[in-house]
Amino acid sequence: MIEALAQLLTTNFVVYALIAGLCLAFVSGPLGSFIVWRRMSYFGDTLAHSALLGIALGLILDINAQLSILVSCIVFSLLLVALGKNKTISTDNLLGILAHSTLAIGVVVLAFSDSVRVNLEALLFGELLTVSAGDLVWVVATSLLVAALLFRYWNQFLAITVHAELAEVEGINPDKLNLLLVVLMALIIAISMKIVGVLLITSLLIIPPAAARQIAKTPEQMAIKASIIGALSVVAGLIMAFIADTPVGPSIVTVASFFFLVLYFLPVRQRMGSE
Amino acid sequence: MANLDQWYDIPFRFIYKLQSETSRDFNQASYHMDSSQVQTAPLLSAKGINISFDGRKVLENINLEVKAGRIVTLIGPNGAGKTTMIRIVLGLLQPDSGTIKRQASLSIGYMPQQLHIEPTLPLTVLRFLQLARKNDPGQIDSVLEKIKISHLLYHQIQDISGGEMQRVLLARALIRKPELLILDEPAQGVDLAGQAELYQLINQITNEQQCGVLMISHDLHLVMSATDEVICLNQHICCHGKPEQVSNDPAYLDLFGPGAAQNIAVYTHHHNHEHDLTGNVIGSEDD
Numbered sequence: 001m002i003e004a005l006a007q008l009l010t011t012n013f014v015v016y017a018l019i020a021g022l023c024l025a026f027v028s029g030p031l032g033s034f035i036v037w038r039r040m041s042y043f044g045d046t047l048a049h050s051a052l053l054g055i056a057l058g059l060i061l062d063i064n065a066q067l068s069i070l071v072s073c074i075v076f077s078l079l080l081v082a083l084g085k086n087k088t089i090s091t092d093n094l095l096g097i098l099a100h101s102t103l104a105i106g107v108v109v110l111a112f113s114d115s116v117r118v119n120l121e122a123l124l125f126g127e128l129l130t131v132s133a134g135d136l137v138w139v140v141a142t143s144l145l146v147a148a149l150l151f152r153y154w155n156q157f158l159a160i161t162v163h164a165e166l167a168e169v170e171g172i173n174p175d176k177l178n179l180l181l182v183v184l185m186a187l188i189i190a191i192s193m194k195i196v197g198v199l200l201i202t203s204l205l206i207i208p209p210a211a212a213r214q215i216a217k218t219p220e221q222m223a224i225k226a227s228i229i230g231a232l233s234v235v236a237g238l239i240m241a242f243i244a245d246t247p248v249g250p251s252i253v254t255v256a257s258f259f260f261l262v263l264y265f266l267p268v269r270q271r272m273g274s275e
Numbered sequence: 276m277a278n279l280d281q282w283y284d285i286p287f288r289f290i291y292k293l294q295s296e297t298s299r300d301f302n303q304a305s306y307h308m309d310s311s312q313v314q315t316a317p318l319l320s321a322k323g324i325n326i327s328f329d330g331r332k333v334l335e336n337i338n339l340e341v342k343a344g345r346i347v348t349l350i351g352p353n354g355a356g357k358t359t360m361i362r363i364v365l366g367l368l369q370p371d372s373g374t375i376k377r378q379a380s381l382s383i384g385y386m387p388q389q390l391h392i393e394p395t396l397p398l399t400v401l402r403f404l405q406l407a408r409k410n411d412p413g414q415i416d417s418v419l420e421k422i423k424i425s426h427l428l429y430h431q432i433q434d435i436s437g438g439e440m441q442r443v444l445l446a447r448a449l450i451r452k453p454e455l456l457i458l459d460e461p462a463q464g465v466d467l468a469g470q471a472e473l474y475q476l477i478n479q480i481t482n483e484q485q486c487g488v489l490m491i492s493h494d495l496h497l498v499m500s501a502t503d504e505v506i507c508l509n510q511h512i513c514c515h516g517k518p519e520q521v522s523n524d525p526a527y528l529d530l531f532g533p534g535a536a537q538n539i540a541v542y543t544h545h546h547n548h549e550h551d552l553t554g555n556v557i558g559s560e561d562d
Contacts, residue, residue, distance in 0.1 A: 037396045159406045162392060169365050169385040170408040170451065216397045217431070 008242060016136050017128045021234035021252065023143040024192055024204065029212070029227025030150050031188055032205035033219065034181060037161050041206050042092060043080065043182075046099040047189045048201040050076040052106035052123060055193070060113050066138050069193050073186035076102070081182055103198075126197030126249030128238075135194055142191045146184050157181060158219055196249040203253045204230065211260040229259050317342050318381055318455045318487045321364055324373035326356075333359050335511040337373070341455060341487040346478075348498050349491045351508035352530060357491045358388065360508065361459055364489065384453030384486075386444045388460050392432055400435065400443055401428040407450040414450055421480065422446045437464035441473060449480065456481070458490035462497070470494055474501065 008014045035041055054072020058065050076098070083094055110118050119127075131139070150157070156177055159167035164174045192201045208230040209222060216222035237252030244251075320340035326333050334356045341347050349357045362368040364375060365385060392398060404415055419425045424442050427435055435443065441461060448456060461477060462470040474494070478501040481488050492498045499505070499518040506515040513526035521527050 037393050039393075155406065159408070161396065162398065162403065162406060163387060163390055165362075165365075165367055166385060166387055166390075166447070167406075167408075168367055169383060172408065210395075213395055213397065217429075218397055218399055218402050222397050 005239065005242070012133075013129055013131070014238075016131045016133065017248070018235070018238060020131045020136055020139045020195055021128060021238065022231050023139050024188070024195055025208070025230030025234045026227045027143045027146050027150070027188055028205050028230050029208060029225070030154075030223035031146065031184060032230075033209040033212075033223045033226055034157060034161065035185065035202075035205050036209045036213070037219075038181075040185070041202050042095045042099075044185060044189060044202040044205055046080065046095045046102075047073050047077055047186055048193075048198050049099040049106075050102035051189060051193055052198050053102040053109065054106075055118075055123060056106040056109035056113075059118065060109060066135065066190070070187070070190040073190040074183060077182045077186040078179075081179060122197070123193070124197045124199050125247055126193070126195050126200065128195050128248040128252075131194055139191045139195075142187050146187050149180065149184060153177065153180065196252060200249050200253050204233075204256065207253070207256040207260050208233065211256070211263045214263040214266060229256065233259060316378065317376075318378050319364065319489070320376045321360075322374050322376075324360065324363055324370045324375075326359060326363065326368070326370045332510060334363075334370070337508070337512060339364075339489075339506055339515075341489045343454065343487050344481065344485045345503045346481060346488040346490070346498075346501055347504045347506065348502040349489070349506050349508055350493070350495060351513075355509045357508055358459055361457060361489070361491060365457060378454070381455055382451055382453050384448030384451055384456045386441075386448045386456070386458045386461055388463060388491075390440065390444060394433055398432045399429050400424065400432050403432050403443065404447055404450060407447050409451065414452060418446050418449045422449070422476065438466060438469040438473075441465055441469075442476075445473070445477070452484075454486050456486050456488045456490075458488065458492075460491050460493065462492070462494055470497055474498060477501075 009018075035044055051069050051073050054068045054076075055065060057063075057072070058068025061068075080094070080098065083089075083098075084091060107120070110120070122130075156167070156172050159170070159172055160174045160177050168174055188205070189201050192204060196204050209226040211229050212222045212225035216225055233252050233256035236255040238248060240246060240255065241248040241251045317340035320338075322338050324334055324337040337356075337360060339347065339360075349360065351357050359368065363370050365383065366375070404419075419428070422442050422445060424439065424446060427439055427443065432440070432443070441463065445458075445461065448458075456477075458477070462473050465473055474497045477488065477490075480486075490498070499522075502518055504515060505518050505521045507513040507521055507524070507527050507530065509530055513530055514521055514524040516524075
């Protein structure tokens with residue numbers, strides 16, 4: 001069996017899938033931690049759903065799929081930030097409306113275009129094994145960019161997360177950083193479409209950090225451990241997909257959930273807590 | 276007159292800048308001239324501040340200034356606009372009208388009223404302190420020693436007590452070597468013994484570092500002996516002045532009830548009125 005796995009590693013599409021998945025996992029550790037700390041997981045979900053509308057419009061207008069996903073994610077993230085300032089509609093209400101209306105409109109738009117055949121299941125659950133060399137360039141470049149920006153602004157992101165006003169008095173501009181964080185989220189969600197699909201994107205962003213929370217004492221520990229858990233989930237999920245012939249995206253998320261459960265039920269003393 | 280002061284300021288500011296770059300002799304020669312200016316020029320001054328939320332006036336024509344080495348205390352009932360005023364002074368809120376003047380490159384240490392940290396965020400006290408912008412490790416060590424929280428460094432910040440949390444917040448404010456400390460109810464949630472200790476600490480640090488302090492406090496009996504100026508706020512400034520003046524001011528007594536006079540002037544208390552059985556003032560000049 002080990003031979004069979006080793007042989008898989010010489011196959012192009014497996015290697016591409018592995019690299020793409022690992023890139024996503026490593027960036028999702030720190031980025032997902034912020035999503036957990038700032039309670040933004042519904043925000044991520046909404047962006048992912050709206051990406052489907054982006055794909056549909058991209059197909060109809062005949063624009064490159066990656067580009068249309070990227071543009072729609074960024075446009076919707078900015079739209080959400082702008083609409084979020086309206087206090088007459090609650091945030092969860094707004095997110096629910098946008099998530100489901102964009103998903104529905106996306107599917108309707110897809111139905112209108114009889115010239116293109118779309119595999120809806122692939123969009124909803126990802127198709128990691130069809131990642132091409134071109135896709136891989138997108139994924140690696142975007143991951144590197146997001147990782148670099150997260151690293152550069154790490155302390156400032158953390159400061160506004162802990163106490164926005166205190167950070168502002170110390171000379172940080174919270175509005176600017178919030179916007180940057182949202183755009184980084186949009187970028188990562190755009191590249192994860194292909195890997196885990198619309199429905200599972202946020203799970204890959206929030207399950208590894210939630211699992212890592214149980215064994216972390218500082219924000220940095222949580223972020224790094226989340227990256228490791230995410231990477232292990234990608235590798236184990238791929239292996240599981242090959243052995244049991246299961247769909248890749250859901251397999252990865254299944255493994256990540258397993259990590260979460262194990263760490264969650266660890267004896268309390270080994271979890272964070274005081275020394 | 277105020278304008279003239281500003282014009283005077285310009286050459287002195289220039290000299291300050293030179294001071295850090297030129298020789299000691301020059302420093303001493305110029306120091307002589309500007310030392311009086313240092314003491315009189317406020318670190319921060321607010322003039323004619325007005326703000327309303329949804330058409331409801333919250334602050335009306337508020338003036339205040341804080342000088343180096345002086346403690347200014349804001350008192351007033353809940354909803355009087357104290358925290359709003361502090362947020363305006365900090366630049367977190369824009370007033371509808373009025374001006375805030377800060378000394379050039381003034382460093383401010385801010386202690387917010389409350390710190391709620393998400394339980395999902397693992398954070399040790401040390402890591403929290405390191406988040407202070409432009410901190411240097413030497414400064415962190417010396418502040419820790421002063422505030423006596425070294426033993427808490429590796430505790431999770433969600434696990435420490437209310438009193439310990441206030442100390443940690445004070446430490447965070449001090450790490451930036453502030454010239455002006457702004458404290459929003461620093462002793463909130465602290466037990467009585469801890470309150471006295473905390474205010475003593477603030478007082479001691481202010482004296483040592485000669486920084487100005489602007490604070491909101493409800494603990495009148497504890498703050499007043501150290502306070503240089505009290506501003507009694509209730510949308511507008513009801514009265515202000517030295518603690519003993521304010522404690523006898525009818526506007527103050529109106530706001531807080533007659534019992535408060537004993538609070539505020541615990542060291543310089545003179546009876547100028549009598550109380551009836553229910554505690555109302557009888558026989559004072561303004562009744």
